[in-house]
Amino acid sequence: MQHVHTANEVIKKATQTVYKASFKKFSDFCITNGYPDPRHECHYKLPVVLIAYLQSISASSSISLQTAEKARSAVASYYSSHQNSNGTNVNTWSIREDESGENRGYGNPARDPFVRQFLRRLKKKKVWWSGGRKSTLRSTLTHSALDCD
Numbered sequence: 056m057q058h059v060h061t062a063n064e065v066i067k068k069a070t071q072t073v074y075k076a077s078f079k080k081f082s083d084f085c086i087t088n089g090y091p092d093p094r095h096e097c098h099y100k101l102p103v104v105l106i107a108y109l110q111s112i113s114a115s116s117s118i119s120l121q122t123a124e125k126a127r128s129a130v131a132s133y134y135s136s137h138q139n140s141n142g143t144n145v146n147t148w149s150i151r152e153d154e155s156g157e158n159r160g161y162g163n164p165a166r167d168p169f170v171r172q173f174l175r176r177l178k179k180k181k182v183w184w185s186g187g188r189k190s191t192l193r194s195t196l197t198h199s200a201l202d203c204d
Contacts, residue, residue: 081093102164102167148166
């Protein structure tokens with residue numbers, strides 16, 4: 056008897072594919088900017104690098120907030136998996152010295168409070184400039200700033 060895939064299984068597989076591609080882009084960003092490949096080393100500065108990555112992809116007006124959130128979710132998903140958890144709590148991020156005295160990252164860099172704070176600020180910024188309910192206020196502020204008699 057052949058297994059019939061449920062809608063949840065199909066969605067989960069599609070999401071995993073998107074997350075895998077998104078995490079590869081993050082990994083490439085790390086390497087390009089002189090940091091170790093996050094698939095092989097959990098560098099203690101990963102939350103800062105993740106914020107820089109999210110900033111770089113959200114800087115374009117054509118990139119939606121959803122794209123930045125998806126990138127953060129891809130990193131969170133990668134480090135939440137048992138095989139990538141390095142034996143630590145996957146819901147937190149911490150920095151500790153290893154046996155050699157080097158700083159190491161442990162846990163999930165996407166769960167760092169600064170990463171979550173960055174996304175909240177980004178969301179507010181995107182909502183502010185998206186044109187929705189605040190377009191009139193934005194227009195008023197823009198015109199008053201330009202009207203400098």
